[in-house]
Amino acid sequence: MATETPQPPAPNRYEATWWRLTPKTLALMGLLALLGVVVLGSTWLQQFRQGLGVTGMNQTALWGLYVVNFIFLIGLSAGGVIVASGVYVWNATRFKPLARIAEILSITCLLMAMVFIMLDLGRPDRFMNLLLYPQIQSPLIWDFIVITIYLLIAGGLLLLSARRDIAYASQLQVSGMDMARKTFFNVASGLLGKLSPARAEKMLRYLAMAALPGAVLIHSVTAWILGLVKAHPDWHTAILAPLFIISALISGIALLLVVAILCRRFQRLPIPDESITGLGKILGWTIPVAFYFSFAELLTTIYGQEPAHVHTLEVMTVGAYAPVFWFSMVVGLLVPFLILIVPKTRTVAGVGIASTLVVLGVFAKRVDILLPPLMHRFLPYPPGVYLPTQVEWTLMASVWAFGALVFLAISKIIPLAEVAGETK
Amino acid sequence: MPKWGMVIDLDKCTACQACVVACKQENNVPSGHLDDAAKARGEVHRDHDIFWMRVLTQAKGEYPKPEIEFLPRPCQHCEKPPCVSVCPVEATYRNEEGLVLQRYDRCIGCRYCMVACPYGVRNFNWHEPEYPMPQALSPAASVDSDGNGRGPQPRVRGIVEKCTFCIQRIEEAKRKAQAEGRPLKDGDVQTACMQTCPPTAIVFGDLDDPNSRVSKLRTDRRAFRLLEDLGTNPRVTYLSEG
Incomplete structure (x- = not known):
């Protein structure tokens, strides 16, 4: 088990190459970082300084592209986790090769959704008020709570299901891997290694069972933000x-x-x-x-x-x-x-x-x-129009770039497929 | 404890908009943003203007007898306000006298309250509010229990604001009555819109006092309230021969 040293896999296969940061990958990540961090940050700052009046939103179209994306991404996240937890709960081995991607996608989409909801706030600088003065009757607070819990479940699901790969990566004597990731693998495999395999398997199953109703709940609550408004x-x-x-x-x-x-x-x-x-x-x-x-x-x-x-x-x-x-x-x-x-x-x-x-x-x-x-x-107001402005399109594109960057970065820390092989 | 309410007689209203102007002056409601004015002339008009009191118009009837109806629309100060329960940070609340108020310093600008209000009475500061003549700002003041300014207190961009039934005037009238050692009487409090209305279409007062003018007018056979089916129980009553 833990004493046997793993055989290095054949070169050129995913098992051997997944962690590598090739010049191509680095260039792509750099481009995504430019759009998803630099452009996102500067455009957001501009929007914050000038007010949400720079968007196409107005007195009639109170919410726009940001909230559309928020709802869309919460849905994508929920859909991904339903597939992933289905694999663990019902042992649907046919779709196991897809489970890891589903887990990483769902975390990525959740993070993107959170960025979009921040973009929509008139005073993102007062975000802490959600923690200081929460009003439990508000569906937005329900969503805030559910998203937080859900993010923890999705993170736990990912780490537990990837524990063998993490242990494998920390044992592999790969030269050329950077210190940051080596440290991560050592710490993570040390922590995860404290769980016995049977216990970890049990926890994974329980988490997957919790994730299923969680996925339904998170998207229902998002629907109720709109649906409870008469x-x-x-x-x-x-x-x-x-x-x-x-x-x-x-x-x-x-x-x-x-x-x-x-x-x-x-x-x-x-x-x-x-x-x-x-x-x-x-x-x-x-x-x-x-x-x-x-x-x-x-x-x-x-x-x-x-x-x-x-x-x-x-x-x-x-x-x-x-x-x-x-x-x-x-x-x-x-x-x-x-x-x-x-x-x-x-x-x-x-x-x-x-x-x-x-x-x-x-x-x-x-x-x-x-x-x-x-x-x-209901009342005879002049009819409203909504046309998103360039600021909104730019921010939308940059959050998607940010999401791609997050996905790519996670995929270099946790492989998208099981690389450790079936060792039981 | 007074229960503040308003009656607006649509048969008297001439749609002169004096209430709109008086409200803007009394409550330091920012004027329109130059960007929006330019946009309105050029491309698409985006409604970013702020009105605590607004006169809505609706065309009715067919040629040769077309008609136009006017509806002065302050906040309805609902007894069951849909805006209050959706606010994630309790930036909006209903005080013990039934006024639905906004905490400018706490609002995070999510606009959920505006989405939830069926009457569209709430306003968002899409731009940093401009006060072209700071020396002309209304000095009337009101402070909530946390010491934060409300009502006419100048606002910042990114937050929601709304009609308060001129809470600063209510407080001023209470102070005056106390100084004179007498209880508040009907007519002590006049909102800015009521005071300025040339045909005296707007009446404000205490609904708890059965002899106040609002209480009497509220039982008029012409009385109705907006969107009564929604169960919000507005404290604003309209009169119309309709």
């Missing part, structure tokens, strides 16, 4: 949280598939085709559930003919937001559904295309859920 009738429906969960599940699985396919291609990650097409099939058969929820919502609105609901529905389906709505329904759901259920098109490339469309489609769905209902007002 000022905007199209949010104020009981189906909002279930609708959020199903969108979270399909977008999370889709993002996982896109990232897995990219990593397989560019990092020689050993993921078998069946894992990808198998999960693609599950994704395909989850899409009808999303259709069903949307249909239940639309039918209730159309049959009821309540003015506020109907007005919002018009804005959504034939008004200013019609392109977004039809994109999310046709390109984002229907087309990927067809690609994924037909066995002939369910190849790795097909799954890649379909998953990309699903991710984009769910993003459009988030725009549709947030903005048209938000911009409905």
Whole structure:
């Protein structure tokens, strides 16, 4: 067990190369850091100094692109963890090669979501007030609590499931690894090594069991930030949280598939085709559930003919937001559904295309859920418009660059696939 | 303990906007931002202007008998305010006299209260507020239990502000009554909008006093409240022959 020294793996395989910082990787990380740290920081500072008036948000469109991204990313994070914990709870070995990516993705998405919510605050300098004067009745505080707990669960899940790889990395006498990471591996494997394998396995299972309802809860609470508000009738429906969960599940699985396919291609990650097409099939058969929820919502609105609901529905389906709505329904759901259920098109490339469309489609769905209902007002105010400004697009792009950087950095500390092999 | 309330007679209102101006002066409500004015002339108009009191207009009817309706809209000071429970940091609260107030120094600017308010009475400082003539700022002051300024206290960018039913005038009237050794009587407190209204369409007073003018007007057969179905129980009542 611990006494036998591991054999160095064959060169050029992922097991041997995953930790290497090649000039290409370093250049990519540098570029991402420029955008995701320098541009993000300076643009944010500019926005803070000049006020949120530099965005396209206004008295009617009180929330915009930042909150759309926040909701979207919480969903992606929840979807990823549902897959990962499914692997541990039900022992779905077919998808085990994808679990690690799912765990790292979910942590990355959570961090990005937190940055987006900070971007949306008028006084980010008063963020500490959330800890000093929390008001427990506010769904925003519920979200704050749930996100914190969830981040801890996701972190624990990642460390526990990667414990063998960390121990392996600390035992491997690799020359050329930097001191920082060597120290991390020694400390982490020392701490994780105190757990007996049986105990660690048990803890992993319990954490995975907690992560599953946690993922449902975190996205439900995010839905309730909108759904408990009666000022905007199209949010104020009981189906909002279930609708959020199903969108979270399909977008999370889709993002996982896109990232897995990219990593397989560019990092020689050993993921078998069946894992990808198998999960693609599950994704395909989850899409009808999303259709069903949307249909239940639309039918209730159309049959009821309540003015506020109907007005919002018009804005959504034939008004200013019609392109977004039809994109999310046709390109984002229907087309990927067809690609994924037909066995002939369910190849790795097909799954890649379909998953990309699903991710984009769910993003459009988030725009549709947030903005048209938000911009409905009961009293006769002049109609509002929302057009994101360059500041918002720049910040959005830079937070995504920041996310890519975080993912890449974690993947150089914790491998994206099990490299230690099955030693039991 | 008084229960402050307001009655607005829409049959008297001429939409002269005097209440809007008086409110802006009394409460140091910042004027519009030059950037926004430029944007309004040029490209897309982004509504960044702040109004604690605003007159809304709605066209009704068809040619040849078109009509326009006016609705002066202060904060409704709901008895069950949806804005208060959603605030994550208790920056907004309802005091014991039923006023819904804002703590400028605590607000983190998430705008959740504005999203939750069905009446759209809350305002965000999208820019650093500009007070072109600082010497002309209203000196009226009000301080909360933590010693922080509220009401007319000049604001900073990135926070939410709203109508307070002129809390500084309520406090001033109480001080005066105490100095004279008498209880508050009806008419002691006049909000800025009420004081300036030429056709006296706005009446403010104590709803706990059955003989006050607001209490009597509130039971008028023309009385209604905005969006009553939402169960917010506004303390502002409107009168209209409708």
